[in-house]
Amino acid sequence: xxxxxxxxxxxxxxxxxxxQDAIDGYKLQQGVDSHQLSILQQRLAKKIEAKAxxxxxxxxxxxxxxxxxxxxxxxxxxxxxxxxxxxxxxxTERNNxxxxxxxxxxxxxxxxxxxxxxxxxxxxxxxxxxxxxxxxIHDRGNLQVTFDVTDGKPQNIRVTSSSNKNLDAIxxxxxxxxxxxTGENGGVAIAVE
Numbered sequence: 001x002x003x004x005x006x007x008x009x010x011x012x013x014x015x016x017x018x019x020q021d022a023i024d025g026y027k028l029q030q031g032v033d034s035h036q037l038s039i040l041q042q043r044l045a046k047k048i049e050a051k052a053x054x055x056x057x058x059x060x061x062x063x064x065x066x067x068x069x070x071x072x073x074x075x076x077x078x079x080x081x082x083x084x085x086x087x088x089x090x091x092t093e094r095n096n097x098x099x100x101x102x103x104x105x106x107x108x109x110x111x112x113x114x115x116x117x118x119x120x121x122x123x124x125x126x127x128x129x130x131x132x133x134x135x136x137i138h139d140r141g142n143l144q145v146t147f148d149v150t151d152g153k154p155q156n157i158r159v160t161s162s163s164n165k166n167l168d169a170i171x172x173x174x175x176x177x178x179x180x181x182t183g184e185n186g187g188v189a190i191a192v193e
Contacts, residue, residue: 107131108191115187117149120180133174134192139166145175146187152180167192 001009013020107130109123119126141164147154154175159168171190 106193107134108193110189112144112146112187112189115146115183115185117147117154117181117183117186120152120182126179129178130171130174130190133178134167134170137167137170139164140192141167142189142191143167143171144187144189145171146185147175149181149184149186152182154179154181154186164192 009019009023013023107127109127109130111118111123121129141162143162143164144160145157146160147157149155157172157176159172162168175186175188
């Protein structure tokens with residue numbers, strides 16, 4: 001420091017008691033030894049390194065392990081609940097698909113003359129499905145239905161003779177929407193008992 005700077009600092013120390021204490025402490029120190037300063041820095045570096053090693057060693061302490069175990073148990077419980085719900089949900093769906101069939105057939109059907117169209121599942125399956133369709137209907141009667149077949153689907157469905165008009169619409173809709181056919185000209189005589 002130059003003489004002017006030292007004079008300026010002593011002048012400010014007269015007005016500032018903290019600065020005066022710092023100057024007095026510095027005078028009593030009689031200079032700072034660089035060798036002692038480097039020893040202090042080395043000790044500080046060793047303490048910091050020891051704390052870092054200790055932190056690495058204690059990373060898996062009992063608190064973290066407890067929290068980890070609790071999280072694992074919760075995960076297993078949640079996974080089990082979801083799995084059980086999924087398994088029981090599939091079983092209910094299978095049970096809902098069961099359809100009870102009647103042993104007695106109330107429907108008889110035959111291929112009419114000049115007709116070559118046959119239901120894809122066969123006449124027995126056709127009769128079973130039609131019987132299932134009419135299970136809640138208590139009407140009886142005979143009717144004859146003719147139609148043309150295009151790409152397996154019946155077209156131009158006509159009821160040529162009928163003894164019960166209530167059955168005409170039901171059976172026509174059944175033939176049109178629920179049955180696929182092979183052949184070109186369809187003709188079915190149906191007796192509902």
